[in-house]
Amino acid sequence: MAETRTDDKPADEARGGIHGFLDRFRTTRMGRLGVRIAVTAVGGAVVVAGLIMIPFPGPGWAVVIAGLAILALEYVWAHHLMSFTSRQVKAWLHWVGRQHLAVRLLIGVGCFVFVAAILWISLKLSFGFDYIQWGLGELGTPT
Template identity: 45%
Template sequence: MSAPVPPTADGSPEGDTTAPAGHAGHHHGHGPMARLHRLLDPIRANPTGRLALKITVGILGGLIVAVGIALIPLPGPGWAIVILGLAVWALEFHWAHRLLEFTRRHVRSWTTWVTRQSLGLRFVIGLVGFVFISFVVWASVKMSLGVDLWDVAMKFLGTR
């Protein structure tokens, strides 16, 4: 049996890599996320509070991610909801914080690249994205609900 690890100045065991960098006892900066981290710091200072917070954040983030994944094939903000769930997880889990930063970095670079392209190419990119999303929605509705949206649209347009 190994000896218990002494807590650091912030109350967390040394070597605890489950919480993202910048947590308890560290300067968080300014802005809403920094305020939220400072609000959670007293809870993290207590081992029971830390465990309860991890469980709560894990369950809440998991529910949000699950709803987002369920909404991905439908029109709407499925991916945005998944990213919101990831942001909730990032409050307590270092792996989620790293994944969220990776996602932000790549979305930013993609957006920067697209905005530097000509209007014609941006139109083509948008059209390809629209066709892809339309296909995913059509296939998802057909496979999950058995409804062929193309047939429904054609019947609707034929009656008008």
């Protein structure tokens, strides 16, 4: 009887994709250690970069999730966290999809206002640029 792995595939059947690529390196002790170190370094750096980007407009959370996906190649806890995150995002999207159009519009406007506020704060603190004052000045409105 063939030895089976946790994914119920025969042990002698090669996997494809990134898992197969990494499996070729994992055939030796140094290879396993090297893969673990590389995955930890790259995944950790991506997660940290994403965490730094969260308060700013842009893909902060997406970068954190991408870093977790990299860490999930080697760590079970990261895989569990990715599964949990996926379930929560799907539940949120299904909940929003079931809401009345007015609620969905309110959520969209709230997200827009939040991003605009973060952008305003970021530009004001980083560069001293107040785009609200600038916009009012362009419109000829006294400030």
